[in-house]
Amino acid sequence: xxxxxxxxxxxQRYKLLTRGLDWETTYQPMDKVFPFDTFEGxxxxxxxxxxxxxxxxxxxxxxxxxxxERKLYAVIDSFAQNNGHMGITDARYVNAIKILLTGVTxxxxxxxxxxxxVGRHLRGVGPRVACQMQAIDELRHAQTQIHTLSHxxxxxxxxxxxxxxxxxxxxxxxxxxxxxxxxTAGPFEFVTAISFSFEYVLTNLLFVPFMSxxxxxxxxxxxTFGFSAQSDEARHMTLGLEVxxxxxxxDEANVPxxxxxxDKWFWRGYRLLSLVAMMMDxxxxxxxxxxxxxxxxxxxxxxxxxxxxxERYGLRPPKxxxxxxxxxxxxxHEVWSIFYNYTHAAAFHTWSPEDxxxxxxxxxxxxxxxxxxxxxxxxxxxQAAAGNRFYNQALPQLCTTxxxxxxxxxxxxxxxxxxxxxxxxxxxxxxxxxxxxxxxDWEPEKYVQSWLPVHEIFKGNCGGTDLKDVLKWYHLNxxxxxxxxxxxxxxxxxxxxxxxxxxxxx
Amino acid sequence: MTRNVTITFQNxxxxxxxxxxxxADNQNATAVVMPAMVKIxxxxxLIINRVTVEEKIGRDWDxxxxxxxLISLAGNVDEDDDRIIIAWGx
Numbered sequence: 001x002x003x004x005x006x007x008x009x010x011x012q013r014y015k016l017l018t019r020g021l022d023w024e025t026t027y028q029p030m031d032k033v034f035p036f037d038t039f040e041g042x043x044x045x046x047x048x049x050x051x052x053x054x055x056x057x058x059x060x061x062x063x064x065x066x067x068x069e070r071k072l073y074a075v076i077d078s079f080a081q082n083n084g085h086m087g088i089t090d091a092r093y094v095n096a097i098k099i100l101l102t103g104v105t106x107x108x109x110x111x112x113x114x115x116x117x118v119g120r121h122l123r124g125v126g127p128r129v130a131c132q133m134q135a136i137d138e139l140r141h142a143q144t145q146i147h148t149l150s151h152x153x154x155x156x157x158x159x160x161x162x163x164x165x166x167x168x169x170x171x172x173x174x175x176x177x178x179x180x181x182x183x184t185a186g187p188f189e190f191v192t193a194i195s196f197s198f199e200y201v202l203t204n205l206l207f208v209p210f211m212s213x214x215x216x217x218x219x220x221x222x223x224t225f226g227f228s229a230q231s232d233e234a235r236h237m238t239l240g241l242e243v244x245x246x247x248x249x250x251d252e253a254n255v256p257x258x259x260x261x262x263d264k265w266f267w268r269g270y271r272l273l274s275l276v277a278m279m280m281d282x283x284x285x286x287x288x289x290x291x292x293x294x295x296x297x298x299x300x301x302x303x304x305x306x307x308x309x310x311e312r313y314g315l316r317p318p319k320x321x322x323x324x325x326x327x328x329x330x331x332x333h334e335v336w337s338i339f340y341n342y343t344h345a346a347a348f349h350t351w352s353p354e355d356x357x358x359x360x361x362x363x364x365x366x367x368x369x370x371x372x373x374x375x376x377x378x379x380x381x382x383q384a385a386a387g388n389r390f391y392n393q394a395l396p397q398l399c400t401t402x403x404x405x406x407x408x409x410x411x412x413x414x415x416x417x418x419x420x421x422x423x424x425x426x427x428x429x430x431x432x433x434x435x436x437x438x439x440x441d442w443e444p445e446k447y448v449q450s451w452l453p454v455h456e457i458f459k460g461n462c463g464g465t466d467l468k469d470v471l472k473w474y475h476l477n478x479x480x481x482x483x484x485x486x487x488x489x490x491x492x493x494x495x496x497x498x499x500x501x502x503x504x505x506x
Numbered sequence: 507m508t509r510n511v512t513i514t515f516q517n518x519x520x521x522x523x524x525x526x527x528x529x530a531d532n533q534n535a536t537a538v539v540m541p542a543m544v545k546i547x548x549x550x551x552l553i554i555n556r557v558t559v560e561e562k563i564g565r566d567w568d569x570x571x572x573x574x575x576l577i578s579l580a581g582n583v584d585e586d587d588d589r590i591i592i593a594w595g596x
Contacts, residue, residue: 010587053583056570064573071574204578208514208543215542223542227516227577234576238583288541302580305509309582309594 047124
């Protein structure tokens with residue numbers, strides 16, 4: 001380090017960026033200018049106690065973000081120029097990124113809105129700057145995902161109206177309701193939910209092994225935006241950890257409030273990631289690691305280290321984390337089964353796994369797969385081959401909290417569906433788990449307002465009562481975007497390409 | 507037991523000298539290569555020194571260039587102009 005007295009060091013530069021920019025208001029009381037940062041009960045005595053560990057100043061931020069963009073767009077360009085979509089392992093893979101575009105991209109945009117809001121409403125300037133930078137990152141993530149995946153939209157079905165679908169399609173209410181829940185909470189709960197529980201504790205499971213899987217399957221465009229976004233996430237994770245430590249250090253009375261949020265948002269996030277479990281175990285033709293292995297690496301090991309570190313503040317690991325660990329050998333199989341049942345109403349395809357894929361699952365899940373799931377898939381495959389591909393014609397009961405169809409099983413009995421219920425103001429509400437029931441019971445007034453897709457169909461709010469009417473209302477092209485991969489336009493197109501390729505090779 | 511801290515990089519030309527510098531300065535670090543990425547685990551504490559990276563690449567290197575190839579990390583971060591430390595415990 002050069003000892004140039006005129007040159008500020010990193011700590012000084014960061015301090016100049018984040019201190020002394022604000023002022024005590026005089027025309028209006030501070031509580032009226034910042035009306036949302038006290039009602040949750042979080043007590044802050046010294047906002048300057050906030051220390052961002054990555055002391056990124058604005059000039060450095062723009063410089064490095066611009067560099068990331070240049071690299072990413074160079075990859076996107078060359079992917080398009082070289083017909084990168086033809087180099088992927090198999091067109092079934094594309095269905096995983098249909099879920100990514102329809103489910104995750106809108107969450108990035110929601111995160112942009114959420115952090116802009118919080119970046120206005122926390123009265124300390126340090127966290128405000130951090131939230132504003134993150135808001136810009138999240139907008140970048142939404143944009144780069146849209147740009148990257150627009151290439152696939154030229155060739156494959158189901159990508160055409162992701163924004164519209166996000167507000168309407170039944171399974172997309174799972175991510176949407178998750179984020180709406182966070183955005184309608186107070187600012188401290190929002191950052192605990194998104195920055196800590198979701199980004200620090202859980203998103204590694206989405207953006208790290210799944211993106212590595214994208215690379216393994218020849219999708220260089222997706223892996224590049226994935227890792228480009230993830231390079232920001234690493235910064236967001238440090239923000240998440242900082243916000244927790246900041247609240248806990250400020251006042252002991254904050255501890256139980258933060259603990260309850262961690263319990264809630266761990267479970268909310270874990271349920272949301274069950275979609276990722278399915279993507280990893282069933283939708284990558286070449287697999288990097290199983291959901292169970294990823295859970296062990298990113299939750300059981302990394303999470304244990306994290307919560308051991310947070311013990312000194314009086315925090316314990318999230319409630320029901322043990323249940324999530326119990327579910328690791330069944331989660332992806334249960335969720336894939338739900339989607340196999342309802343593929344006629346989804347904007348992506350499902351299929352019967354091939355023999356080598358079933359063998360991989362048997363190997364990765366030695367205690368559960370052959371016993372409980374393989375016979376089911378064999379049977380479905382036989383039926384499909386005989387012309388009886390099964391589509392469930394009854395609408396499923398949904399969990400009022402996570403909004404996933406009630407297909408999860410009892411923690412100690414994976415052969416029995418788990419049902420929980422609560423009565424509130426003479427109405428009965430249903431849940432997939434104790435975790436989801438607890439969340440409802442704490443704030444029933446909030447969750448009785450949930451927009452549950454199945455209820456709304458029955459209420460006549462989704463275009464009609466017939467499946468065809470509902471699909472039209474979803475902007476889903478019936479017979480094209482939905483149904484089994486076998487016989488889909490995607491499959492025919494892929495078969496044509498690969499036939500041409502082997503012809504050219506002769 | 508000492509828990510691992512971890513840091514994960516893209517498996518790129520740009521990240522390679524950083525990974526090499528970490529391996530040189532942290533004897534207990536182990537690097538696992540996965541498709542498109544490298545995950546480094548180290549018990550308790552891990553340091554990235556600016557000077558070591560500069561020696562590997564033969565030019566000035568700003569520690570914040572790290573952000574260009576970083577994917578993920580676990581541990582408490584402490585950064586100044588010369589080094590980044592990732593550690594569990596205070």
